[in-house]
Amino acid sequence: MQQTIDVGHYARILNARRAELTTRLERIETDLDQPRNADDDDRAIERNNDEVLESLGGAGQKELxxxxxxxxxxxxxTYGDCAKCGEPIAKERLDAVPHAALCADCASS
Structure with a gap:
């Protein structure tokens, strides 16, 4: 049986997430551009913080x-069709990961 998905619903979710990620990535970029502290201990902490921010930024970019x-x-x-096998992606998967390009079977293989 062919499933029916509300594409408009997922478009709204995806656009909202895109806006949220864009704002977050802009904040990360702003934080990374801030002048650094001259104190050695503070600089070490800032370097660690920068690494975390860069990691979060990278993950955000991939999701975007x-x-x-x-x-x-x-x-x-073609939304809702697996990019690999062409079969429908389960609605439950799209609910969990609206940007999923692969069905659960293809994603796990």
């Missing part, structure tokens, strides 16, 4: 790319 790809699939009418 996946969201943009999902929005492209919506625009092309």
């Amino acid at each position: 790319v996946a969201i943009e790809a999902a929005l492209e699939r919506i625009a092309h009418g």
Whole structure:
């Protein structure tokens, strides 16, 4: 049985997440651009903080790319279809990961 998904619902979720990530990434960039403290101990802490921010920024960038790809699939009418096997992606998977490009079977193989 073919599942019916509300593409508009997922588009709203994806656009909201994209806006949230964009704001977060801008804040991270601003924090990374701040002048550094001259104190050696403070600089070490700041370097550790910068590494965490860069890691969060990298993860955010990857998710943003996946969201943009999902929005492209919506625009092309292929959202909800597995990019590998072409079978429908389960609604439960899309609810959990709206930018999922692969069905659970293909994602796990």
